[in-house]
Amino acid sequence: MEARQVDAKRGWQWIVNGFYLFLKTPLTWVLLCSTLLLIAATLALIPMVGQFIFTLLSPLFLAGLMVGCRAQERGDKLELSCLLAGFRKTPVPLITVGGVYLVGQVLILGVAMLLGGSVMMDLLIGGQRVDENELRGVMSSGLTALMVALGLSIPLMMATWFAPLLVVFKDMPALDAMQLSFFACLKNIIPLQLYSITLVVLAVIAAMPYGLGFFVLVPALFASIYASYEDIFVDATEPTA
16 A cells, blocks of 8 residues: 655645535535534533544544445445444544544644643633733734644644545554555645645635535535545555556
8 A cells, every 4th residue: 555646736636526426416415414513513512522522533424424435436325324434344443543633632732822822812712901012922922822733733634634544445553544644645745735725715615605605515525535545545556657
């Protein structure tokens, strides 16, 4: 199993392929994503730990959606039960991926708070009045904390981007999958940048009609992840051309 480097324009093609998969069965895709949103909203109602639980389980849900994409690509029917495929096939390594991501996010948040993020939060929430010099210092510390958090979050996201797919499709151990995912993203950083920029533009467009565009964009986003996986990852015995 290896990751190949693809052309920059493939970042755009992944999104096109994602929309193609969505348009095959749009109602089922909307139902799947709405169900996932409902699960996330329900868990968020649990005080303190609800969001942590969803973050821990999110690789299992993503793996299920990817199983649905593969079934759809092969001509099989996309079903709501696909959402739980990760719970049936490889739950332990997928939860491990979620756990590593959760711990990483908590550590990043802690670093950001130490660098001045907590002061900014207190200022915004408490509405305290400060003089111009103090405000300038708080803003500088807050910006530093934000940039550091972003810089640390990107490698973590790279490590977890393809990891659930590698686990569910290739039966890879969690840490090996995360390592391969990171280097695959690093190898294809240019198409991924084009992919990200295009998604930001599409998100702005989707938000215009009262956010209704997200009913199309979110399913297409999930499907585009599968498209990028199929494009980048090939078996060592397969041609890379």
